[in-house]
Every structure is written in C-alpha cells, then in structure tokens.
Amino acid sequence: MPPYSQSIPISNGFSQNHHKNNHHVSTNIITIDVGGQLFQTTKQTLTLAGSKNMFSNLFDSSEQQNMINNIPFIDRDPELFSILLSLLRTGNLPSKAKAFDIQDIIFEAKFYGIDDLLVQSQSNPSQFEAFDLEKSMVLPLSGRDSPSAIATTPNGSIHVSHGSKITSFDWSLQRKSTTLTSFAAIDSLLALSSNIVAAGATDFSGLQILDLDLGFVRQTLNWENVTKSSSTVQAIGVSPEFLFTSFESGRRNSNSIMVYDLNSFKVVSEIANNEIFGADLGSAIPSTKLNWVPSLNLLMASGSHSGPSGVSGNIKFWDLRSGNAVWEISETIDCFADIAVSDTLSAIFKIGINSGEVSYIDLRNFGSLNTWSCLGDARKINNVKKEGVGCKIEAHGNQVFSGKQGELQLWSEVLMGSSNNGKDRIFKKNILGRAKDSGGNRIASMGFGGNKMFVTRKDQQCVEVWQSSVRRF
Structure with missing residues (x-):
C-alpha cells in the first residue's frame, strides 16, 4: 500500500512520491496533514510565506518525515488551508474563496502567520x-x-x-x-x-x-x-x-x-x-x-x-x-x-x-x-x-x-x-x-x-x- 491511501483527497497539482530511496527529489516535497486531509507542496512555496510563521517549522519536519515517514499534522480546517495554499502559490485568492466569509479567511491567515500576504493580495493597486x-x-x-x-x-x-x-x-x-x-x-x-x-x-x-x-x-x-x-x-x-x-x-x-x-x-x-x-x-x-x-x-x-x-x-x-x-x-x-x-x-x-x-x-x-x-x-x-x-x-x-x-x-x-x-x-x-x-x-x-x-x-x-x-x- 502507498504511504497514504488514495481514498484521502489530494489537492490537484500535488506530486506524490512513493519512492523513499529517491532522497534528492523527496526532500524538496513536503506533505502536510491538515484536519485529516493530506496536502503536498514544495519548500519553495512555503518559503514565500516568510520566515516568521508556522510554515518555517515544517522544513525540519520534512527532513524527519523522509527518514521515518512522520507527516506533520495541523488540526485546522482543510478547506481554508487549501485556499491559503493557493494564495502562497499564485499570490491571489482562488475563485472558490468567494464561498467563504472573508473574516474566516483572515482568522485562518493570522493563525498561519501569513495575514500580510492576504492583505497584499486583496489590496494590490495593480x-x-x-x-x-x-x-x-x-x-x-x-x-x-x-x-x-x-x-x-x-x-x-x-x-x-x-x-x-x-x-x-x-x-x-x-x-x-x-x-x-x-x-x-x-x-x-x-x-x-x-x-x-x-x-x-x-x-x-x-x-x-x-x-x-x-x-x-x-x-x-x-x-x-x-x-x-x-x-x-x-x-x-x-x-x-x-x-x-x-x-x-x-x-x-x-x-x-x-x-x-x-x-x-x-x-x-x-x-x-x-x-x-x-x-x-x-x-x-x-x-x-x-x-x-x-x-x-x-x-x-x-x-x-x-x-x-x-x-x-x-x-x-x-x-x-x-x-x-x-x-x-x-x-x-x-x-x-x-x-x-x-x-x-x-x-x-x-x-x-x-x-x-x-x-x-x-x-x-x-x-x-x-x-x-x-x-x-x-x-x-x-x-x-x-x-x-x-x-x-x-x-x-x-x-x-x-x-x-x-x-x-x-x-x-x-x-x-x-x-x-x-x-x-x-x-x-x-x-x-x-x-x-x-x-x-x-x-x-x-x-x-x-x-x-x-x-x-x-x-x-x-x-x-x-x-x-x-x-x-
């Protein structure tokens, strides 16, 4: 069986790595469990959040998970996390964010320490x-x-x-x-x-x-x-x-x-x-x-x-x-x-x-x-x-x-x-x-x-x- 079940939804665009021995590739990929849903992203994407937020702690965790397959767990709403992950990737909120109250997104962004990025995306003069x-x-x-x-x-x-x-x-x-x-x-x-x-x-x-x-x-x-x-x-x-x-x-x-x-x-x-x-x-x-x-x-x-x-x-x-x-x-x-x-x-x-x-x-x-x-x-x-x-x-x-x-x-x-x-x-x-x-x-x-x-x-x-x-x- 693969490291995680296919019955658990994986966000579109995430790469999966089933080969633990391919260390030089896998160290750049970070897997995160948010509220029971698995997400995969890269170090480069999380770096866009800056250094003073909870994502910076995941770099060390990613090294450990490649050795012992220990996936970091965050007990938060996975749907809101998906929106904020899109914000990190593109610099803008996805269209599906319209279905949520902006205050819920703000609260979640503050929890992860990326509220400044949210402000920039929603008030960009361009x-x-x-x-x-x-x-x-x-x-x-x-x-x-x-x-x-x-x-x-x-x-x-x-x-x-x-x-x-x-x-x-x-x-x-x-x-x-x-x-x-x-x-x-x-x-x-x-x-x-x-x-x-x-x-x-x-x-x-x-x-x-x-x-x-x-x-x-x-x-x-x-x-x-x-x-x-x-x-x-x-x-x-x-x-x-x-x-x-x-x-x-x-x-x-x-x-x-x-x-x-x-x-x-x-x-x-x-x-x-x-x-x-x-x-x-x-x-x-x-x-x-x-x-x-x-x-x-x-x-x-x-x-x-x-x-x-x-x-x-x-x-x-x-x-x-x-x-x-x-x-x-x-x-x-x-x-x-x-x-x-x-x-x-x-x-x-x-x-x-x-x-x-x-x-x-x-x-x-x-x-x-x-x-x-x-x-x-x-x-x-x-x-x-x-x-x-x-x-x-x-x-x-x-x-x-x-x-x-x-x-x-x-x-x-x-x-x-x-x-x-x-x-x-x-x-x-x-x-x-x-x-x-x-x-x-x-x-x-x-x-x-x-x-x-x-x-x-x-x-x-x-x-x-x-x-x-x-x-x-």
Missing part, C-alpha cells in the same frame, strides 16, 4: 481596473450624519468622518472602530498611517493628529496669526517628507500654509502668508485644496471665493526651498468648482463652476501657458445656471474621475502618437456604473485605496465601495 469598476458594496454609518470627509490608505482601508465621529474600516472593509472627536463636524481628513489621521474643521481651531486605535489626540497644531485669533483648517496635504496645512484666522482676514515635518510634526516653514488690506479680496482666498506634485517637486495650492462679480480663484505652485510661488493661474472666467492634478498625465484638471465641464492645462508647458482646454462644451462657460456647483474631480494613476451631480465619469487619454502634431491632447469620457448606482444624489467625495474606489453622496449615511468586477472578492 488590480485596479478603472474601466471595469462596479459598485460592489455599501459601508453603513451609525447616526444621522452624512460623511463630510474620507481618508484612504494604500492598503485599501478607509476612515470616514460623519458629524463629530470618525469611523474606520480595515482593508477587508469590516468596521474597526468609531472615535468621538471634539469637532462638531470635520471638514478635512488625511490618513498618515493605518491608525493615525490628521483632522481639521473650518469652525474649530487647530489641526489634530489623532490615534484612532487608542482614541486620543496625539498632538494639536496651531497657526499663530497676527490677529492672535483662532486658526481654522481649510485643507490638508502631504508629501513623503512634509505635512501641509492651510489655515485661516478666526476673523477671516489672514491665511497661511504651514509646512511640518511628517515624523516630528515640528514646523519646517511657513508659505503663502496673506492678509487682507482694504478691498483686496484676492488676498483673502485661503487654499482649500493642497496637492503635492512629485515630478515638479512643488506644492499646488488652490482656492476660490464668491464675490459681487462672481466666483474667482487662483492656483499657485509653491517652491518649498525658496518659499515663493513659481507659477500662478488666476481664475475669473468659469472658475473651478473643484480641481485635481495628475502627475502621471502631467496635467491640471478642473470642473468649471458655470459650465460643469472638465478642462485641463498641460503641465508639460509649465509656467508658459495658463489657458484651459475644455473637454466638453466650451459654450457653457458663461452659463448663469452654474451647472458645476458641487461637482467633484479627482485624479488617480493615469485616470481622472469626475462627479457631475449623481453621475460618475471616467476620463482617459487617447494616445494619438505623432499624428496629433503636438496639438491639444484627446481625452475620452466614459460613464461608470448603471443608472441605479447613482440614486439621484450628488457625489460629495471620492477616494482611492488599494484596488478600491470609495464614493460618498449628499444626504446618504454610507460609503459606496467600487471595485473591478473581474477582481472582486
């Missing part, structure tokens, strides 16, 4: 397929408050502010915690790590660094303005080294951008300090969006203001070394309702507040051109209905996503090669999802983490999760 996104689930929030801001992490976890609370979901989108803050409402939220966030409000002084796991304020950062009044937060941004915060004085007559060291939160510098003099409303515009542009090594700050003559705004690129603005774009015609910058596409994108149309400026002509190229109907730029009010736009990778009322739009560049002769670039619009996905509610925010896109809508107490249908767990 699995983000923009053209195949579908709404896969909804994350409900407690209470009556709608989300006011979201903050995502690279591994696909998300923090959501609603009212005075911040609710966190881990990478598997299970509710992790809800933290009560001192804010009446949170307007700006940025994830600094899986459990540390920076939070601020337009009607509450100071930027707070919060530890959501322990539920306390690690540090509060304030701007000492000339009027000695409170300093409310208008926007937060980050680079690999620095944390940026746009402050406005409580009297709304001065504003500034503070630059902090990302590790120590000590002040590095202050830029864009403005004070109002007389009727100079232009200097009163605080930056309400901060974006770091790696290829330019510059900080893009933008803000708008509604005055007697309509909505005006500006976009400035700041050099942190000199503290000077090296390029400025003034917005007076069809000012932006929202703005985004794509380092991958080398362009700034906006949604015009009058037209509701998407336009762009090519950053490859940085500093020499500040004329917008409209991707839609340019005749709407003087639209008195202001179709772009409340519209949102965000860039992710080489794609641009816009929310016009309840509709999600995806903009992607069409490569024309030399046939375009250096003329305006061509971008194509696609509509994401189905009509029932929108529900008629205006899109309030968009965020991206791992292989997921997160969407919130006005007056809805939940977060939509959009994932690629072919990759969805």
